Amino acid sequence: NAGVTQTPKFQVLKTGQSMTLQCAQDMNHNSMYWYRQDPGMGLRLIYYSASEGTTDKGEVPNGYNVSRLNKREFSLRLESAAPSQTSVYFCASSEGLGDSYEQYFGPGTRLTVT
Amino acid sequence: AQSVTQLGSHVSVSEGALVLLRCNYSSSVPPYLFWYVQYPNQGLQLLLKYTSAATLVKGINGFEAEFKKSETSFHLTKPSAHMSDAAEYFCAVSDTGGFKTIFGAGTRLFVKA
DSSP states (O other), rough: OOOOEEEOOOEEEEOOOOOOEEEEEOOSSSSEEEEEOOTTTTTTEEEEEEEETTTTEEEEOOOOOEOSSSSEEEEESSSSOOOOGGGEEEEEEESSSOOOOOOEOOOOOOEEOO | OOOEEEOSSSSEETSSSSSSEEEEEEEEOOOOOEEEEETSSSOEEEEEEEEESOOOOGGGOEEEEEETTTTTTEEEEEEEEGGGGGGGEEEEETTOSEEEEOOOEEEEEEEEE
C-alpha cells in the first residue's frame, strides 16, 4: 500500500496564478482532509470531506476550494495564489468510523508564492 | 471550542534521559487525544491515541501518555531518549465527531549525544 500520496512535492507560483494539489489514498478511508503547516502554528485544517460527496470548511478555508473526486481522491485548488499561501500542505485520511479517528498523512507539498 | 497548548516549542535532552513533552487541552466533551511525530521533510505519523478505554496509553517506539482529566493534560513520556527520537511532536484533540482535529503548535525534541 502506498498510503496517502500527494503531487507535486514542490511548487513555485507567481502571485495570481492558480494550481491544484492532488491527493489520493488507497486505504479505502471514508474521510479526507487538507491542512497547511506554518512555522510555530502547528497544522490548520483548510477543508475536509467526511465522506464521498461531502465537503466542509475547516479553520482557514479562504482562498481555497476542494473537490472530492471519488472515494480515493481529494484535490485542493488555489484560484489566485497569494504570498500568504506560502506553506507546506498536507493531505490526510481516516476511516471516519467508530473510534478510528486517527489520521494518516501524505508527505506534503511545499508551495512558495512569489 | 477545543484547543491544545504544548508547553515549550523546543525541548533538549541527553541520550538515555527521560523525555517529557507537555500537552494541555480544553474540550467541552470527552475528547479523543493524539500524539503525532513528524520527522524532517515527512508527514505526520501517529504515535498513540486516547479514546477513553484506558488512561495510560502506550504507543510506538517506547512512548506513552497519561490522560488526566482533572488536570486536562495528556503529557507524552519516554523513559530513555534515543538519538532517533529527534523530531517534532504534535499533540491533537478531536471532538466526538472526529473530523475537526485541533493540533498544538508542536514541540521540537533535540537529543544530545
